[in-house]
Amino acid sequence: MDKQMNQHHLLDQVVAIAKAAGEAAMIIYQKDFNIEYKGDDSPVTDADLAAHAVIVKGLKALTPHLPILSEESADISWEERRTWEEYWLVDPIDGTKEFIKKNGEFTVNIALIKQGKPVLGVVDAPALNETYFAEASLGAFKQDSQGIHSLKVTKKANKGLIRVVGSRSHPSPDLAAYLEQFEAVDMVPKGSSLKLCLVAEGKADIYPRLGLTSEWDTGAGHAVAEIAGASITQIDGSPLTYNQKAQYLNPYFIVSALLD
Numbered sequence: 560m561d562k563q564m565n566q567h568h569l570l571d572q573v574v575a576i577a578k579a580a581g582e583a584a585m586i587i588y589q590k591d592f593n594i595e596y597k598g599d600d601s602p603v604t605d606a607d608l609a610a611h612a613v614i615v616k617g618l619k620a621l622t623p624h625l626p627i628l629s630e631e632s633a634d635i636s637w638e639e640r641r642t643w644e645e646y647w648l649v650d651p652i653d654g655t656k657e658f659i660k661k662n663g664e665f666t667v668n669i670a671l672i673k674q675g676k677p678v679l680g681v682v683d684a685p686a687l688n689e690t691y692f693a694e695a696s697l698g699a700f701k702q703d704s705q706g707i708h709s710l711k712v713t714k715k716a717n718k719g720l721i722r723v724v725g726s727r728s729h730p731s732p733d734l735a736a737y738l739e740q741f742e743a744v745d746m747v748p749k750g751s752s753l754k755l756c757l758v759a760e761g762k763a764d765i766y767p768r769l770g771l772t773s774e775w776d777t778g779a780g781h782a783v784a785e786i787a788g789a790s791i792t793q794i795d796g797s798p799l800t801y802n803q804k805a806q807y808l809n810p811y812f813i814v815s816a817l818l819d
């Protein structure tokens with residue numbers, strides 16, 4: 560089998576695992592469910608744990624040699640993680656607050672990280688029946704009720720009305736000051752990794768994340784947006800990287816489809 564076929568197979572398999580996890584989450588979404596609060600006060604439901612179990616089982620069967628870092632099993636020492644050259648980075652439910660509000664804006668995120676860089680990503684939004692997926696050598700795609708569409712960002716000039724996407728549930732005090740550089744902005748609130756995906760599909764021009772996230776919140780959407788042609792950088796223009804430090808928090812970052 561050539562490399563292209565192999566990567567296709569891998570991407571298809573990861574899409575299938577993410578969709579199976581999304582289906583497991585939807586069974587809970589449609590019922591009344593318990594909400595618990597973790598040490599950092601962030602909510603967790605049975606859906607986070609059910610999706611986690613489906614993903615870990617699927618990825619272990621697919622690539623038994625690769626380690627898995629999931630939000631729901633993140634207690635792995637830096638001493639161990641720093642030796643990883645390649646691993647799966649998973650957020651079983653990104654947008655747990657949106658899941659609890661039942662507004663549909665939550666995703667299942669699976670990314671393959673190689674040497675600190677996301678090279679494959681799947682973002683499944685089961686309540687919306689939308690799946691975004693990308694792999695470096697194959698490109699970026701969206702699947703919805705109409706079929707599969709290729710995603711290709713056409714960068715546009717930084718003038719006139721700029722379509723900004725931002726968090727629905729985690730407001731950022733620094734965002735307003737950042738947006739002052741634009742002539743006019745249209746602000747769209749959105750939960751979860753759907754923000755990165757909106758930039759990837761040309762429905763938003765920029766997603767400035769001037770607030771905290773963890774690496775599992777961004778890895779998969781990062782792959783989709785970057786492979787579609789958007790840029791993702793820290794505020795100073797340096798790359799947003801993974802597994803390069805002991806703690807999981809990301810720095811502030813900008814996802815952009817604007818020309819520099």
Ligand SMILES: Nc1ncnc2c1ncn2[C@@H]1O[C@H](COP(=O)(O)O)[C@@H](OP(=O)(O)O)[C@H]1O
Pocket residue numbers: 601630650652653654655656726727728729749750751752770771772773776
């Ligand atoms: N102060 C903070 N520290 C760490 N993560 C944060 C955070 N504020 C928001 N996040 C995380 O950002 C993710 C996406 O939020 P948003 O929809 O606002 O973009 C959420 O992930 P989870 O839902 O996986 O817990 C949330 O936990």
Ligand SMILES: [Mg+2]
Pocket residue numbers: 607630650651652653654655
């Ligand atoms: Mg989560």
